[in-house]
Amino acid sequence: xxxxxxxxxxxxxxxxxxxxxxxxxxxxxxxxxxxxxxxxxxxxxxxxxxxxxxxxxxxxxxxxxxxxxxxxxxxxxxxxxxxxxxxxxxxxxxxxxxxxxxxxxxxxxxxxxxxxxxxxxxxxxxxxxxxxxxxxxxxxxxxxxxxxxxxxxxxxxxxxxxxxxxxxxxxxxxxxxxxxxxxxxxxxxxxxxxxxxxxxxxxxxxxxxxxxxxxxxxxxxxxxxxxxxxxxxxxxxxxxxxxxxxxxxxxxxxxxxxxxxxxxxxxxxxxxxxxxxxxxxxxxxxxxxxxxxxxxxxxxxxxxxxxxxxxxxxxxxxxxxxx
Numbered sequence: 001x002x003x004x005x006x007x008x009x010x011x012x013x014x015x016x017x018x019x020x021x022x023x024x025x026x027x028x029x030x031x032x033x034x035x036x037x038x039x040x041x042x043x044x045x046x047x048x049x050x051x052x053x054x055x056x057x058x059x060x061x062x063x064x065x066x067x068x069x070x071x072x073x074x075x076x077x078x079x080x081x082x083x084x085x086x087x088x089x090x091x092x093x094x095x096x097x098x099x100x101x102x103x104x105x106x107x108x109x110x111x112x113x114x115x116x117x118x119x120x121x122x123x124x125x126x127x128x129x130x131x132x133x134x135x136x137x138x139x140x141x142x143x144x145x146x147x148x149x150x151x152x153x154x155x156x157x158x159x160x161x162x163x164x165x166x167x168x169x170x171x172x173x174x175x176x177x178x179x180x181x182x183x184x185x186x187x188x189x190x191x192x193x194x195x196x197x198x199x200x201x202x203x204x205x206x207x208x209x210x211x212x213x214x215x216x217x218x219x220x221x222x223x224x225x226x227x228x229x230x231x232x233x234x235x236x237x238x239x240x241x242x243x244x245x246x247x248x249x250x251x252x253x254x255x256x257x258x259x260x261x262x263x264x265x266x267x268x269x270x271x272x273x274x275x276x277x278x279x280x281x282x283x284x285x286x287x288x289x290x291x292x293x294x295x296x297x298x299x300x301x302x303x304x305x306x307x308x309x310x311x312x313x314x315x316x317x318x319x320x321x322x323x
Contacts, residue, residue: 001077001119001231001232003025003028003029003030003077003228004028004029004030005029005030005031006030006031006076006077007030007031007032007033007074007075007076007077008025008030008031008032008033008075008076008077008078008079009033009035009071009072009075009077009078009079010022010025010032010033010034010035010078010079010081011035011036011062011078011079011080011081011082011104011108012035012036012040012041012080012081012082012083012123013032013033013034013035013036013041013046013057013081014034014036014038014041014042014043014045014046014057015036015040015041015045015081015082015085015185015187016040016041016085016181016185016186016187016188016220017081017123017178017181017220017223017224018034018036018041018079018081018082019034019041019042019045019046019185020183020184020185020220020221020223020224021079021081021224021227022034022046022049022055023046023049024224024225024228026049026052026054026055028228029054030054031054031055032054032055032056033056033057033058033071033072033075034046034055034056034057034058035058035060035062035068035071035072035082036057036058036059036060036082037059037060037061037062037082038059039084039100040084040085040086040187040188041187042185042187043057045185058071062082062100062104062107062108063099063100063103063104063107065107065110065111068107068108068111069110069111069114069115072108072111072112072115072117073115074115075115075117076117076119077117077119077120077121078108078112078117078119078120078121079120079121079123079227080105080108080120080121080122080123081123082100082104083100083101083104083123083151083154083155084096084097084100084101084151085151085187085188086188087127087149087151087278087280087281088278088280090149090150090151090154091149091150091278091279091280094150096150097150097151097153097154098150098154100154101150101151101154101155101157101158102154102157102158102161105122105154105157105158105161105162106161108120109161109162109165109171112165112171113165113169118169118170118171118172119171119172119173120162120171120172120173120174121173121174121176121227121231122158122159122162122173122174122175122176123176123178124155124156124158124159124175124176124177124178124240125151125152125155125177125178126138126177126178126179126180126215126216126242126244126282126285126287127147127149127151127152127155127282128145128147128152128155128156128159128177129142129145129147129152129177129282129285130145130146130147130148130152130282131146131148131282132282132283132284136284136286137246137286137287137288138242138286138287138288139242139288139290139291140177140240140241140242140288140291148280148282149280149281149282150280151280152280159175159240162175162238163238166237166238171237172237172238173237173238173239174227174230174231174234174239174240174241175238175239175240175241176226176227176230176240176241176243177240177241177242177243177287178218178223178243178244179215179216179217179218179242179243179244179245179285179287180215180216180217180218180285181217181218181219181220181223182217182218182219182220182306182307182310182311182314183219183220183221183306183309183310183313183314184220184221184310184313184314184317185220185317186220186310186313186314190251190254190277191254191257191258191307191310191311191314192314194207194254194255194258195258195262195311195314195315198258198259198262198264198267202262202264202267203266203267203268204267204268204269204270205255205258205259205267205268205269205270206270206272207251207252207255207269207270207271207272208272208274208277208278208281209251209271209272209273209274209275209276209277209281209283210271210272210273210274210275211250211251211252211255211269211271212250212251212252212283213250213251213276213277213281213283213284214248214249214250214251214283214284214285215248215249215282215284215285215303216244216245216246216247216248216249216285216286216287216303217245217248217249217303217306217307217310218243218244218245218299218301218303218306219299219301219305219306219309219310220310222245222299222300222301222306223243225297226241226243226292226297226299227243229292229295229296229297230243230292230295230297233295233296233297234295241289241291241292242287242288242289242291242292243289243292244287244288244289244299245289245299245301245302245303245306246289246299246302247302247303248284248285248286248303249303249304249307251277252269253304253307254307254311255269257304257307257308257311258311258315261308261311261312261315262315
């Protein structure tokens with residue numbers, strides 16, 4: 001897929017993955033519109049680009065269909081990354097996931113249809129696979145799919161809507177089911193939460209669960225690299241990939257890395273001693289990335305290396321949480 005001189009619309013464009021993606025798209029000489037309601041994203045993530053003639057920021061909500069349809073006009077490709085990625089928050093307020101996940105995706109697709117835009121790249125998640133599939137690592141064709149978080153449910157519903165729009169209106173889509181992503185501009189996640197907690201109390205760290213939850217972690221720059229590689233190499237009407245490295249890392253290991261990167265010593269770990277970190281948490285995740293590996297892309301960093309680098313960047317950035 002050609003990106004140079006293309007007008008590209010990025011929902012969640014000043015969020016965690018969105019801001020890293022926008023940086024790369026601008027390097028590709030694309031013309032980028034970043035659309036974000038600033039609930040989790042931050043303008044300062046892309047502040048150096050605000051004077052770039054190829055970049056435009058629009059503060060807007062995907063639930064505002066009129067503004068969305070107007071803002072999206074004239075674009076060639078849509079990267080839909082906006083979502084409530086703070087999963088525990090979505091469990092506390094389930095309607096948030098319905099509105100900011102499923103309905104927002106429908107609004108994006110309808111705005112595309114009305115403006116005759118046919119290409120969409122969608123950020124999905126490993127959470128659609130639900131609680132411990134019988135096959136680990138899990139491939140893209142595993143089923144049935146029964147997510148246990150409202151976040152995972154909204155992403156699965158969004159995938160279904162995208163598939164239907166592809167079939168009925170001739171759209172072309174690239175769906176990427178991410179592992180946990182970590183790195184610069186992070187606004188949520190276990191490492192982010194650990195840093196926040198240790199700033200308040202550098203002597204003790206509460207760890208939700210028993211610390212043995214284990215998941216793959218992908219460095220954000222590699223995540224963006226994988227997305228761009230996938231859209232260039234895959235050309236089916238509906239393309240879908242796990243985006244992950246092989247292997248995984250335990251939560252207790254992430255805690256140790258955070259403590260080290262913050263320069264702390266003698267921190268007491270306090271576990272809640274439950275199987276899950278929170279309701280809706282999937283304790284053991286393993287993703288099979290062979291489908292995109294066969295196209296020629298493979299993550300260079302292991303989960304451990306991704307976490308070490310990502311935590312280092314988060315500690316250096318010292319980002320204040322939105323909630």
